[in-house]
Amino acid sequence: MQRRKFSREFKLEAVKLVRERGVSVSQAARDLDLHENVLRKWVREQAADPGSAFPGHGVMKPEQQEIERLRRELARMKAERDGLDMRFEFIAKHRGIWPVSWICEALGVSRSGFHAWLVRVPGTRARNDEEFGARVRASFISSYRTYGARRVWHDLLAEGLSCGLHRVERLMRVHGLKARPRRRGLPKDDGLRSIIAGNLLDRQFTAEAPNQKWIADFTYIWTAEGWLYVAVVIDLFSRRVVGWSMSDTMAAQLVTDALMMAIWRRGKPDALLHHSDQGSQYTSEKFQRLMADNGVTCSMSRSGNV
Numbered sequence: 001m002q003r004r005k006f007s008r009e010f011k012l013e014a015v016k017l018v019r020e021r022g023v024s025v026s027q028a029a030r031d032l033d034l035h036e037n038v039l040r041k042w043v044r045e046q047a048a049d050p051g052s053a054f055p056g057h058g059v060m061k062p063e064q065q066e067i068e069r070l071r072r073e074l075a076r077m078k079a080e081r082d083g084l085d086m087r088f089e090f091i092a093k094h095r096g097i098w099p100v101s102w103i104c105e106a107l108g109v110s111r112s113g114f115h116a117w118l119v120r121v122p123g124t125r126a127r128n129d130e131e132f133g134a135r136v137r138a139s140f141i142s143s144y145r146t147y148g149a150r151r152v153w154h155d156l157l158a159e160g161l162s163c164g165l166h167r168v169e170r171l172m173r174v175h176g177l178k179a180r181p182r183r184r185g186l187p188k189d190d191g192l193r194s195i196i197a198g199n200l201l202d203r204q205f206t207a208e209a210p211n212q213k214w215i216a217d218f219t220y221i222w223t224a225e226g227w228l229y230v231a232v233v234i235d236l237f238s239r240r241v242v243g244w245s246m247s248d249t250m251a252a253q254l255v256t257d258a259l260m261m262a263i264w265r266r267g268k269p270d271a272l273l274h275h276s277d278q279g280s281q282y283t284s285e286k287f288q289r290l291m292a293d294n295g296v297t298c299s300m301s302r303s304g305n306v
Contacts, residue, residue, distance in 0.1 A: 008054040014039060015046045084109065086174065088117045132156075132163060133171045140177045148179045180225075195288045200299035201275040207237040211269045214242070214262065216276040218254060231258040231281075233274075235266075242266055252284035259287070263294055275299040 017028040018039070025043070029036045046053045087107045091114055094103060104111050139155040140147055147155070149169040156163055172178070207213040218231035231254045233243035243262025247254045255276075263269065274296045276282040282300065291298055 011042050011054045015043050088114055136171045145180050195283050197298040197300045199301050210237045211266055213273045229254055231255045233258050233262040252281045252286045255281045256287050273297045273299055277301055
């Protein structure tokens with residue numbers, strides 16, 4: 001059932017029926033289809049504050065406005081305090097690398113404030129936060145960095161610790177603990193196949209000398225930032241990786257960079273066979289042009305195979 005809402009004018013007229021026209025509360029409530037307790041409350045509110053009673057939606061009384069202002073000021077001070085502590089912790093951690101004066105100036109804090117923070121005895125809240133922060137971090141790490149604040153909170157409750165969800169959220173924010181994005185489906189190669197070569201290697205995975213046969217492929221690795229793609233080129237003579245590259249996109253530039261590194265490290269090849277699958281990156285015009293410019297013969301097996 002939807003809750004009824006009444007305008008300020010309606011409430012004032014209802015109160016007038018009781019206070020100025022002498023209608024009883026019970027009779028006025030029946031006439032207006034109200035509960036008696038609701039009407040009695042309106043009468044009390046209007047009597048206590050005739051000028052500011054029933055301020056309406058989105059309008060607060062002066063004392064409510066002051067309470068809200070104080071609440072915002074307290075939140076701002078807490079945020080500044082947490083941020084200041086984080087800056088001081090950074091200075092303490094790195095003062096052996098850079099001068100304290102440099103770091104303080106860069107972070108916009110005073111050296112005297114930092115030194116006062118160093119000798120300050122932690123309060124009860126700070127000690128509790130340190131203890132809870134360690135438990136929060138342990139739960140987060142044990143989840144392989146996949147838990148958000150709510151699941152970490154449930155972990156702590158299961159251990160018998162008493163804390164609120166907002167406290168866990170704050171501690172995770174202070175310690176920089178952010179759940180990595182949920183793994184989506186495996187990446188798909190939806191690119192167009194431009195140039196497809198025959199399988200000249202024919203599974204002959206041996207070579208009599210360096211720079212005769214290179215095989216290439218790339219794979220993907222799930223990280224906290226999403227998928228990372230790694231391409232390699234291997235010389236079949238030594239079984240060594242002679243070129244590689246990494247990227248956060250599965251584009252032709254990924255495999256092109258790996259081949260360019262191999263050519264740069266080994267010199268321009270002579271009578272070299274390059275073998276890969278039929279992925280769109282290897283069949284792209286850009287990659288094929290690079291091989292043609294360097295006199296590399298192309299060999300391909302069907303997509304996904306070597």
